[in-house]
Amino acid sequence: MVATTATALLAFAVVALALPQQHAFDADLANSPPSYIQETGGIDRYDGHEVWRINWSSLSNTSRSALHNVLETAGDVWKATPEVIDVHLPPRVAAVLPSLIPKDAQATKIVPDLQALVNLSLAHPVPGLPGAYAPQSPLADPPTDFPDGGWNVSTLDTVFHDAFQPLPAIDRFLDALVNEYPETLHTFEFGQSAEGRPLRAFSAHRADGKADAPEVLIISGQHAREWVGPASAIYFLHALLVNLRENPKGTAAKVLREFTVTVVPTLNPDGLVYSREHSRMWRKNRQDVGGLICKGVDLNTNWGYEYKPSRLACSESYSGQHPFEAPETAAMANYIVNGAKDAPRNRMPRAFIDLHSYGQLFMFPYSFSCNVFPPDAENLMEAGMGVAKAIRLIGGPGYQTGQACQSTLRFSGDASDYAYAVGQIRWSYSAELRDTGTYGFMLPPFLIRPTGIDVVAGLSALALFIYDTEIEP
Template sequence: MRPRILPVLTLGLLASPISGISNTHSDNQRPLVLPAPLLTNSESALDRYDGEQVWRVNWEDVEDRDKREFMSRLESLNLDIWQTTSSTLDLRLPSSHLDHLHSLLPPSASAQIHILNLQQLVDATRPDSAKPDKDWNLDSLNSTFHSAYHKLTELETFGMKLVERFEFLDKIEIGKSWERRSIWGYRVRKDTSDSKSSDEGGGGGEKQEEEEDKVEIVIQSGQHAREWIGPSVALYFLHSLAIGSEDPESVVTQLLESFTFTVVPTINPDGYVWSHETSRMWKKNRQDVGGKRNCKGIDLNSNWGYHWRPPHSPNPCSETFPGNHAFEAPEPAAMARYISNGSSDGLSGGEAVRSFVDLHSYGQLFMFPFAYSCSTFPPDAEMLMEAALGVSKAMRTTSGEKYQAGQACSMTFRAPGDSIDYVYGVTDVRWTYSAELRDTGTYGFMLPPDLIRPTAEELTSGLIFLAKFIYKSEIER
């Protein structure tokens, strides 16, 4: 794959690149000892990130074996890896850790500062809790809701307001989180034989008679708590479907003749709440996992039950901790049950899930399985790639932003236990993808609020293209 050219943040003067330094030490050097772990399970409110930065390691010429060893050392030291591609790795660390980064770099690698002041970006993205705005205009995608990030209660309030307002939208509970919060899904489907009951403010959980030939497209987001853009974009897409369902001439109305769309904005509600109320950089769920420091959290996107494997040196406090066994975390287990046999438990309405898209950030990628290894090529790879290229083109046509398409294993260094691997490899959902939304690293997980809407618009265009592609490939003929 041709290496990507990625921008460098210009919040301040850039430091000079650091040339690659071997991991070997001379006899008079002290062994590497890091300060207190960067990542903690602090119970204090509103962790701050003053003095922390994000560095981009350029490792295009580093052997895969050395890349894995480098990543393993970073993870063992509780350093926070933000993103990995075939050519770069983004790493969060305090400026005081810079010398230690020098010592860890593999041969042929170099690094330069990418985000100079992390706290500045955190402040710029935090919702204004003093002025909650719940008078959202539901009849237009220009609603102020899509111009800011929101706490979980506001996400759920907006979803419920959509259910109450739009006839073809209902609400289902996918399951419960570790802390017993509901994992809500919102379903858009048009049924000419039986309209939705109007009881109890729209009948959010009413079951309907379904046409036998309908199939389901599932959109999931929020596995990683700090990726706030995912839930925001998912709800924009849901809103666009709801509005489109009322226009008899719209492409959405045409698609609803054949498809049900199910959107799960926040599969990790506990982690999402924690990222708002305590630690903005929190990634995992909030499950008790033990360890010497009574650690919490499993990386949900490493806990799905396909080619799952335990880490060589388990560290429950690590941000990438995959759990002690597959589906130990209740959140992916609930979602897997829904996708696998929702029709038997009354949730899915009897449709077969035909497509699954998992939303993440960041990197601007649209990827198909497998993520765990490139040694196995999916039988549908040619069709998956054709559709992914079309999705990327639709997104680029909408906004001008380029999204790369390809197989996940070749585009990122992802762990086993990935959601798309399970959905494709076990539940046999053919059109399975993972999307890494904006941006390519300038802001990382702190995408400014004014970029929520354009990101959502391009993703909506891409998903509509995907649905039309599936229709032409499997339903129309």
């Protein structure tokens, strides 16, 4: 089945590239499994799979669009910018890659064996052996700080931040934060996922802080395989709470005095569970989309602003047939506009940040087109440059900032576009966290803390910029 499907996909890909002005469509593709998946014992493996970076900067927009369609059909596009496109390919496709790309495009292998990176991303620290990691994490019972199976949330040194955690562990850790900091942090649900899991938010504000403080809303985990997003969002929330307690006059104290910071650590809990237990490269949610085999909607193409429906249900970027078809995006949008039962909305959030990986980018709207320029672009750019500078000043990596459509090849139906245009949230951004391609989505656990520290510095700087610009100019 896999070999037959791969052959059909390659044939379709070559035709699509040879005829860039045409849009051939094979109806069988709509209900065929992706060719790059090789399932063994219920868990997908990627032995011998490769990731290639293709420099397509010399190609015309038409040729780039055609090549993107080819690579998305034959493999799994990880990242695309005006300069390069990164694509994950199974061995049989990688072997014929030169025949799939124009002569003007240059291809370089950046990951020779994807399974090795998958194993690395699943590693957990070995208790009692600092710096040592077990090759693969348990699914539901990771190491903890306390004998009773809990974490020491009074400090950022907890072992929780040394590994990518499964969803039950994430929930236990966040509940421990609420119990440890009850005067500052509370949690509420704002909907359910496609498989019935609660969608949870965590809202932090000083008990003696400003009444009716403006909200900074941070979401992450729309794409299941981007594990560093939820991990960094949780680290950011934890750091605010610990730093507030340790330094009542510091930056965290000021941020939590002037703002209410709401964090949605994972908007796609079903996908996160599936990416750990079955398919590390899973991207979408897990709802039934009417196909016989393929499931899931790409959440970050399903928002109701400049939305475009999809035809290929098996595509990693399948946007569904109508906006907010995914219950996760519908619930999040409803919270943005109306609030939740336990968190009524008095006014719209002041800022919105959507955490993704990878690429080290901090982007403002619009994503769907460069022909539409936001009226706040100058201020958005200045604030974004401040975020990048703050990360650089603590020794972090370089982040680029700019309009999303110029920074990366994006899609319609983007969350930050919706927040800006429909939610009227002036300070709306989409962030691509570490790295720039060495590990891609398979960031190793030892880079969780550094990435979290980047997010703390960058988003704290953004909050203070908004304060200086709009609250106490």
